[in-house]
Amino acid sequence: xxxxxxxxxxxxxxxxxxxxxxxxxxxxxxxxxxxxxxxxxxxxxxxxxxxxxxxxxxxxxxxxxxxxxxxxxxxxxxxxxxxxxxxxxxxxxxxxxxxxxxxxxxxxxxxxxxxxxxxxxxxxxxxxxxxxxxxxxxxxxxxxxxxxxxxxxxxxxxxxxxxxxxxxxxxxxxxxxxxxxxxxxxxxxxxxxxxxxxxxxxxxxxxxxxxxxxxxxxxxxxxxxxxxxxxxxxxxxxxxxxxxxxxxxxxxxxxxxxxxxxxxx
Amino acid sequence: xxxxxxxxxxxxxxxxxxxxxxxxxxxxxxxxxxxxxxxxxxxxxxxxxxxxxxxxxxxxxxxxxxxxxxxxxxxxxxxxxxxxxxxxxxxxxxxxxxxxxxxxxxxxxxxxxxxxxxxxxxxxxxxxxxxxxxxxxxxxxxxxxxxxxxxxxxxxxxxx
Numbered sequence: 001x002x003x004x005x006x007x008x009x010x011x012x013x014x015x016x017x018x019x020x021x022x023x024x025x026x027x028x029x030x031x032x033x034x035x036x037x038x039x040x041x042x043x044x045x046x047x048x049x050x051x052x053x054x055x056x057x058x059x060x061x062x063x064x065x066x067x068x069x070x071x072x073x074x075x076x077x078x079x080x081x082x083x084x085x086x087x088x089x090x091x092x093x094x095x096x097x098x099x100x101x102x103x104x105x106x107x108x109x110x111x112x113x114x115x116x117x118x119x120x121x122x123x124x125x126x127x128x129x130x131x132x133x134x135x136x137x138x139x140x141x142x143x144x145x146x147x148x149x150x151x152x153x154x155x156x157x158x159x160x161x162x163x164x165x166x167x168x169x170x171x172x173x174x175x176x177x178x179x180x181x182x183x184x185x186x187x188x189x190x191x192x193x194x195x196x197x198x199x200x201x202x203x204x205x206x207x208x209x210x211x212x213x214x215x216x217x218x219x220x221x222x223x224x225x226x227x228x229x230x231x232x233x234x235x236x237x238x239x240x241x242x243x244x245x246x247x248x249x250x251x252x253x254x255x256x257x258x259x260x261x262x263x264x265x
Numbered sequence: 266x267x268x269x270x271x272x273x274x275x276x277x278x279x280x281x282x283x284x285x286x287x288x289x290x291x292x293x294x295x296x297x298x299x300x301x302x303x304x305x306x307x308x309x310x311x312x313x314x315x316x317x318x319x320x321x322x323x324x325x326x327x328x329x330x331x332x333x334x335x336x337x338x339x340x341x342x343x344x345x346x347x348x349x350x351x352x353x354x355x356x357x358x359x360x361x362x363x364x365x366x367x368x369x370x371x372x373x374x375x376x377x378x379x380x381x382x383x384x385x386x387x388x389x390x391x392x393x394x395x396x397x398x399x400x401x402x403x404x405x406x407x408x409x410x411x412x413x414x415x416x417x418x419x420x421x422x423x424x425x
Contacts, residue, residue: 034287036345088287090346097343125288134285141279144272146359153275164286208362212279213286217356218349224391229398250365257369 008111016053016077020069022110023047024081025117026100027058027065032086033093034218037226037234040065043100050104061234062086062241085172088218095120128168135164135213143209148202155200156209159190163210180248181255183214188256207253214249216242269309276305276354283353289346296336297350304329304351318382322389323396325355330397334405344401348394357386 009018023044031040041058048056048069055070068078099116102108108116126134139160140153148156163186170179187210194200223238280301284294308325315321333348360382367375 035343039343088349090287090289092288093346094290094342125291126285130285134282137278137282138286141275141282142354142358144275145354208359211362212358215356215358215361217353220387221352221390221394224387225395228391228395246361250368253365254369
């Protein structure tokens with residue numbers, strides 16, 4: 001902390017500012033990678049405490065983190081971080097957790113943490129072809145649980161892989177709800193198409209398997225957990241978002257039903 | 266039994282797919298996939314004993330939460346990476362689909378019936394995970410204390 005001006009710091013940035021900025025960088029990446037709200041808040045608290053903060057306050061929801069820190073010498077910093085998108089990226093979450101732990105146990109400096117965060121942002125453990133196979137496995141495998149026959153499971157896998165490919169082509173900074181409508185529409189149309197050409201047997205079963213890739217089950221579960229665990233605001237916001245995403249899926253399927261003549265559903 | 270084995274294999278394939286989609290570390294894939302299968306087994310066995318959807322999903326999610334904690338300690342990774350994946354086979358995709366289908370086709374009865382099923386299952390999963398993290402929260406500090414005490418008692422040369 002003594003070397004006040006180096007390449008990692010902004011001009012005139014105080015020790016308290018730099019500490020809180022780094023803690024927020026770690027926390028923001030945790031949230032963007034699928035970490036829970038309590039983990040985000042604890043991360044900031046612990047990093048600041050281990051670097052000599054006298055008092056830290058944090059408030060986090062899925063779209064924003066607000067934090068302030070007061071150092072023992074009276075220096076004070078307060079910062080806000082807006083989170084625009086988050087996804088389940090567990091290898092990255094794992095790496096951010098390792099950085100946070102290293103910072104808390106004094107095994108990493110704030111400057112080293114900045115470099116490690118930059119590296120962690122680029123973690124992508126699997127190539128596109130493997131993600132497509134995984135989509136097929138996810139959709140096809142789980143469709144069995146909803147009574148699909150082997151042919152329907154194979155069709156669900158194919159539709160799942162195609163819709164994941166479609167998702168890769170849609171710009172990431174677009175509207176999440178519109179993306180969900182497009183993808184569920186594609187699922188509805190492609191599932192119906194497999195039945196029309198005689199490969200699939202039951203479009204409904206194919207759709208159920210394929211929409212498992214879209215259903216916001218994990219975010220709904222996290223939101224319920226936040227709610228039951230006392231984080232009422234983030235829990236409520238998470239549930240509302242999950243319901244809106246589910247409604248977007250329903251709308252996409254509704255349009256697909258209209259286009260394909262309604263027989264599929 | 267054969268029916269269960271087919272479902273078990275399907276769950277393994279499905280959980281593996283989601284583990285890759287969620288960008289899990291390659292070395293965590295086998296454990297996470299197996300945990301998905303075992304979670305479904307617990308759910309399946311409880312569902313055989315009781316028709317209550319809340320209970321069977323609660324039991325599955327509770328097991329997932331406890332086992333995820335054990336795996337998190339072993340791999341020194343966040344527990345949520347294992348628990349979020351393990352409960353994927355319990356997500357009520359079918360009920361959600363039929364609920365939405367009821368909404369689209371104007372069948373109000375389907376919408377309310379399947380919506381109720383989805384809600385009961387969702388609540389069961391969430392309650393199971395919350396309850397397991399409460400248990401872990403109680404047990405972890407005591408476990409840590411016992412392990413630290415054992416560590417302190419060890420002779421300095423490290424012999425057991």
